[in-house]
Amino acid sequence: MAHGSRSHLEAIDELAAQQAAAIAALDGLMTPVHLLPDAHGGFGLPHGSVFGFDPAAAQIVLSGAAEFDHAFGMRVLRSNLHEEQLLPELLALAEDLQLVVAGPPPTPRSLDGLLVGGAHWAVEQGWGFLEDLSFCEERGVYDGCDPACVDEPLRERWSDQLQLPALGNQQLELHVVDQCLDAELARAFGLQVHQVLAAIHAGSANLGPMLAHGLQGELGSKNLNAIPLESPLGQRALQQTQIALNCASALRQVLSHRFREVVARFWPTSVFSVLCDFAHNSYRHEAHLLGHDSVELWVQRCGAVRAYGPSHGDLRDALNPPGTAVLLGGALGGPTELICGVDTAEQLALSSTICGIGAVAEAEQAGLCRRVARLRPLLCLQG
DSSP states (O other): OBOSOHHHHHTSOHHHHHHHHHHHTSTTBOSOOEEEEEEEOOSSSOEEEEEEEOGGGOEEEEOSOTTSOTTOEEEEEEEEEEHHHHGGGHHHHHHHHHHHHHSOOOOOSOHHHHHHHHHHHHHHTTSSOGGGGGGBGGGGOOTTOOGGGSOHHHHHHHHHHTTSOOTTOEEEEEEEEEEESSHHHHHHTTOOTTEEEEEEEEOOTTHHHHHHHHHHHHHTOSSOEEEETTSHHHHHHHHHHHHHHHHHHHHHHHHHHHHHHHHHHHOTTOOEEEEEEEESEEEEEEEEEETTEEEEEEEEEESEEEOOOTTOTTSOTTTOTTOOEEEEEOGGGOOEEEEEOOTHHHHHHSSEEESSGGGHHHHHHTTSOEEEEEEEEEEEEEO
16 A cells, blocks of 8 residues: 555555565565555565554564664754854864764673663663653663574674774764744644754664674575564564664664763753654554554564654653654755654554655655654764
């Protein structure tokens, strides 16, 4: 099922349609394969797709692109600073922040703690605050992960990599609210024109690709790989997927803390609170309305973001009344917008929305999001 205008749907590439058809033929699928307005062909499964399996017969679909970090995601921080405060110190701030974004990740005393604890582990080590986790997917950690699924040789290789600089896998950006596209929603999110926001893009420090290469070697295919979830290999694939997401969540938490420390040297009263933290790919157990019934599903998203509307039962109304916030774009100075989830997206696409800015107007028209604010880049740093 493709979402968007007629002209947009006609432009979906043939590879994406073929890959969606292959997924639709899998046993256990309970929903259509949703192609979001920015969908295009990927490695084995389409980028910009969402689908759900019956828990009793679920499969996990692995991408053929083991070299990419599928745990990559983004965190957005909202501040009490305004553009005119930053401009006089922007160059000096950039020099100090470059050391944060380009430096190596922290070397944990306990790899097990990091792998199973995610952002919770980072907060326990003193990097940030418990309230940060309220605005993270899964509250910053996928529970129930078994660190034993990361074997000792891989741990040693990954520990060695943690001593290296970020190697281009992290980005840190400062943006200014340039225009409030929906004044009511912007107020609800605590946003106003000229306000400074920070965006942190980071993945699993290459742990995800290392795990994926191991699975791909066992499966012997770089195309569509669907594994029954209850099989031993399926359980290992699930564990490794979620461990990589835990690692990425922890890294964004650490980077947030280091970023705050640097900014506080320039503006001691500055506050950067978490607005949202999300992954671009995920596989998790969720409940969704299908028709009039709440149904348990294993939901897989590839190049798509879970974005609840304000009425969803899993959204804490006191924390985020307008819906889940999502930042689109922001890659090294490109166009950037903040959007939020809407209730209509649950029935349309399992509470999912796009993760790329190119089709934001189409996504809003299709009932998959609301546009909140347009941002302007102030500073873009690559790790």
